[in-house]
Amino acid sequence: MKKLILTFSFIFLNACSNETYSIYGEISSIEEDSINVGCSDLVRKSNNSNDDIGYSCTIKITDETIIKTHAGDAFTFDELNINHMVSVYFEEPITSVDSERLTFEAKEITVFESKE
Numbered sequence: 001m002k003k004l005i006l007t008f009s010f011i012f013l014n015a016c017s018n019e020t021y022s023i024y025g026e027i028s029s030i031e032e033d034s035i036n037v038g039c040s041d042l043v044r045k046s047n048n049s050n051d052d053i054g055y056s057c058t059i060k061i062t063d064e065t066i067i068k069t070h071a072g073d074a075f076t077f078d079e080l081n082i083n084h085m086v087s088v089y090f091e092e093p094i095t096s097v098d099s100e101r102l103t104f105e106a107k108e109i110t111v112f113e114s115k116e
Contacts (some may be wrong), residue, residue: 019093020045023057027084034060035080035109037088039102046097058103059088066108075111085112 025038039057044050061067067075080086089108 018046019095020090021093022087022089024085024087025057027080027082027086028056029082030080031058033062034058034103035086037086042094043097043102046094055102059109060103060105061109062105065106068108068110070110070112075109080109080111086110087112 020042023037023039023042027035027037029036035058036056037059038054040053040055042057043053043055061077067077067080069075087110088104088106089110091105091107094104
């Protein structure tokens with residue numbers, strides 16, 4: 001019984017450690033209600049891969065998405081620009097990534113200086 005509990009605990013802890021709550025990357029494009037952000041690290045982590053492929057995630061922005069600067073000041077969707085570095089916090093934690101489906105909903109976006 002102790003071995004079963006220990007095994008279950010080990011599996012549970014490993015499953016939890018694969019959850020991703022945010023990504024940090026550069027905005028590569030801006031659409032009507034979304035931005036595209038580099039997310040290669042997320043894909044590599046999820047797939048246990050070391051490939052050199054550059055992945056971009058589509059980040060859906062809703063009316064509830066909070067957008068702010070690193071200092072905590074309000075920021076609007078219209079102020080976002082290509083090359084802004086952002087941290088995107090997801091509405092739901094990401095537990096696995098399929099390179100065919102790289103669209104996620106943002107709960108909060110923190111904007112940093114532009115990468116130049």
